[in-house]
Amino acid sequence: MASSEEINELLPQTQCKLCGYQNCMSYAQGIIDDDAPLDLCPPGGESTRIRLAAIMGTALCSDRVLLPEPKSFFALIEESDCIGCAKCLAECPTDAIIGAKSRVHTIVEKWCTGCGLCAPVCPVDCIEIKVKSATSSSSLSSRAARQRYERHLQRLEKKHESTYEQTYATFDKSSKEEMRTIIKAAIARKTAKEDSACKAVT
Ligand code: SF4
Ligand code: SF4
Ligand code: SF4
Structure with missing residues (x-):
């Protein structure tokens, strides 16, 4: 058994x-x-x-209905619409979402399994779940996803809220650098979009 x-x-x-x-x-x-x-x-x-x-040790019936071939998904935040409420952070089993409270949030694609749990909690509906194309970067392995989920649970068990600041504190130096680069790029994208929206109005 x-x-x-x-x-x-x-x-x-x-x-x-x-x-x-x-x-x-x-x-x-x-x-x-x-x-x-x-x-x-x-x-x-x-x-x-x-x-x-x-x-x-279960025999499958020969006339069973075959399950569809699974697709790979990833989540994308429309950063210009993000209000920084941080509601999505606690939902993510692999802590793939980064961003400080009241600031723009973004997703580290290499850690996203495409589970889809973050999208329904976003109050401004700015998270989209997309199908990965054949040329997309490879998905997080199931082993790595499980390890990240176990760390996520450990943090919750210690009654730490799953905030980005607490997650960030556990990163090593190079990961911190990588996260800073990703969040800076997200802020730059949001600012650029806001600037072009202002120019369109003026
Ligand atoms: S789709 Fe799942 S893994 Fe990806 S960011 Fe959303 S909650 Fe996290
Ligand atoms: S929670 Fe795990 S077992 Fe259940 S449907 Fe999702 S991937 Fe499959
Ligand atoms: S739930 Fe939506 S608005 Fe709130 S931080 Fe996440 S992406 Fe931004």
């Missing part, structure tokens, strides 16, 4: 909740405890269902 840990290893680790569970580990536990169906994970698609069936 597979353990929940072994089942969790097979899941994509986006923590997107599309399976109806709180995260990938809860779904893994649900497969064991509740006999949850093996086809509840859209980001995993058919290949994940086949792997789950193999580890659970």
